[in-house]
Amino acid sequence: MNTEFLKVVEAASLKKEIPYFEIGDTVEVHCRIIEGDKERLQLFTGTVIARRGSGINETFTVRRVSGSEGVERVFPLHSPNVADVRPIRSAKTRRAKLYFLRERKGKAVRLKERRSEHTVRAK
Numbered sequence: 001m002n003t004e005f006l007k008v009v010e011a012a013s014l015k016k017e018i019p020y021f022e023i024g025d026t027v028e029v030h031c032r033i034i035e036g037d038k039e040r041l042q043l044f045t046g047t048v049i050a051r052r053g054s055g056i057n058e059t060f061t062v063r064r065v066s067g068s069e070g071v072e073r074v075f076p077l078h079s080p081n082v083a084d085v086r087p088i089r090s091a092k093t094r095r096a097k098l099y100f101l102r103e104r105k106g107k108a109v110r111l112k113e114r115r116s117e118h119t120v121r122a123k
Contacts (some may be wrong), residue, residue, distance in 0.1 A: 010056040015078050019085050021060075024093035024111050029062060029075055030084040041083055044073055047111070049098040063101065065109070070102060090114040093105055093110075 012102055019028050029044045046064030049072070053059050064072060075082050091111035093123040 001018075007055075013056055013078060018077060021048060021085060021087040022090070022093075023051060023096060023098060024091035025087050026089040026091070027062060027083075028086040028088060029082060030086070031075075032081045032083050045088070046071075047101070047109075048096070049101060058103075060122060063098075090116070 025048050026046065027048055030041045031036060033040050033042045044062060044064070044080055046062040048060055049063045050061040051058070056078055059074050060077060061074050063072045065071070075085075077085075090112045090113065093111065
């Protein structure tokens with residue numbers, strides 16, 4: 001009974017539309033930043049290396065290299081502070097978590113791009 005009650009309460013906080021993205025995709029995350037009485041959006045662009053949880057507890061980890069320093073941020077998917085998630089590029093992966101990218105540098109970090117159905121040769 002408690003879990004059913006929690007699901008009903010959580011359903012009110014879930015976002016209605018979530019863009020489709022997978023592990024290995026490069027995404028732009030638009031974060032709401034509140035400074036005093038002002039609010040602005042800040043972009044964080046990087047590769048999705050992990051996704052975990054379900055429902056209201058679902059999170060995803062985005063990694064980017066900024067000035068030869070790796071930066072990772074964990075975003076709650078249904079947070080009101082995450083304004084938008086836009087997939088930019090999709091990549092082929094064979095793992096559920098891409099933690100091995102942490103040890104790599106330069107060109108070794110690149111992932112092979114996934115071809116969409118629209119780029120298949122037409123006869």
